[in-house]
Amino acid sequence: MTMWTIVLIASALSFATKFTGYLVPARLLEHPTATRVANLLTVAMLAALVAVQSLAVGSAIEVDARIPAVMVAAVLFAIRAPFIVAVIAAGAVAALLRLLGWAG
Amino acid sequence: MAFSPTQRVAFRSGIAVGIAVATYGFSFGALSVASGLDIWQTCVLSLVLFSGGSQFAVVGVVASGGLAAGWTAIASSAFLGLRNGIYSIRMAPIVGTSWWRRPIAAQLTIDESTAVALNQSEVSAQRVGFWTTGIAVFIGWNLTTFAGALVGNVLGDVNGLGLDAVAAAAFLGLLWPRLRQLQAGVVAAVAAVLATILIPMTPPGVPVLAGAVVALIVGLTNWLHRDEVTS
Numbered sequence: 658m659t660m661w662t663i664v665l666i667a668s669a670l671s672f673a674t675k676f677t678g679y680l681v682p683a684r685l686l687e688h689p690t691a692t693r694v695a696n697l698l699t700v701a702m703l704a705a706l707v708a709v710q711s712l713a714v715g716s717a718i719e720v721d722a723r724i725p726a727v728m729v730a731a732v733l734f735a736i737r738a739p740f741i742v743a744v745i746a747a748g749a750v751a752a753l754l755r756l757l758g759w760a761g
Numbered sequence: 762m763a764f765s766p767t768q769r770v771a772f773r774s775g776i777a778v779g780i781a782v783a784t785y786g787f788s789f790g791a792l793s794v795a796s797g798l799d800i801w802q803t804c805v806l807s808l809v810l811f812s813g814g815s816q817f818a819v820v821g822v823v824a825s826g827g828l829a830a831g832w833t834a835i836a837s838s839a840f841l842g843l844r845n846g847i848y849s850i851r852m853a854p855i856v857g858t859s860w861w862r863r864p865i866a867a868q869l870t871i872d873e874s875t876a877v878a879l880n881q882s883e884v885s886a887q888r889v890g891f892w893t894t895g896i897a898v899f900i901g902w903n904l905t906t907f908a909g910a911l912v913g914n915v916l917g918d919v920n921g922l923g924l925d926a927v928a929a930a931a932f933l934g935l936l937w938p939r940l941r942q943l944q945a946g947v948v949a950a951v952a953a954v955l956a957t958i959l960i961p962m963t964p965p966g967v968p969v970l971a972g973a974v975v976a977l978i979v980g981l982t983n984w985l986h987r988d989e990v991t992s
Binding site: 658659660661662663664665666667668669670671672674675676677678679681683685686690691692693694695696697698699700701702703704705706707708709710711712713714715716717718722723726727730731734739740741743744745746747748749750751752753755756 | 781784785787788797798799802805806809810811812814815817818819821823825826828829831832834835837838839840841842843844845846847848849850851852853854856863864866867868870922923924925926927928929930931932933934935936937939940944945948949950951952953954955956957960961963964965968969970971972973975976977979980981983
């Protein structure tokens, strides 16, 4: 699979999902299960992505500079720092720890 | 076009949200080119896929699993984007049934445009909120994606030093505002633990998809649900 295939299929599915919502009857929303599952799907996938991005290197678990970096981001999110500030801080912490040789 | 006071409020929040979201676009653009996508692929994701969480998912999964993880990247992105379909159902009466307006509205149906629309009480203001936010976010997000991709391209390897941490922090930032309810918090914790356990046992991408199973089980049984208490 090429990168373009991935980009175009993912994009087409995104638009199809959005457009389908305009074609189906609004009755679907009266049943709260669909809404709840869609919301929880978002939460679960994002949480799994946080875990994988913080710990995985290919198919191995490695604890490295990412953990302190993500903890710094978590503190910043908790005190309602803007998204870009927390994200840049995380990148800076990881880069600094690696430059100093304190973490892999 | 003259706005009523309520429409003006909706218009202003739409512009403000558009500006705030534009800053995410910069991190997406930089992360995307550093993950192996070129500038054009990065821009197509922002122009056509146009849903932040799904875009970060494509880039994140490809960054760790490479092209071999293509289908899991697509599936993660699609599952994350299912909520947009629900938003569309909710926005349909606001948008109307015009044949040319619906596909454009569909493209602009995301967290932000839906949230600003639902925040207004009158339908006319909801309409202004939806379109203003959708268009403002679309323009801002795409401009900053392009800028981020250009900068990321120039930074090259230097960017790689803290990049994996940037991706993790970005997902955490997208997750954070969704954790207010107990049910969501438990689903997040279980999905994260399950994904961690699966990392050494499954190909890259699968640990993320396993989160979908957790969401389905809790969502369908409505386990841990608490009735909203109005105090």
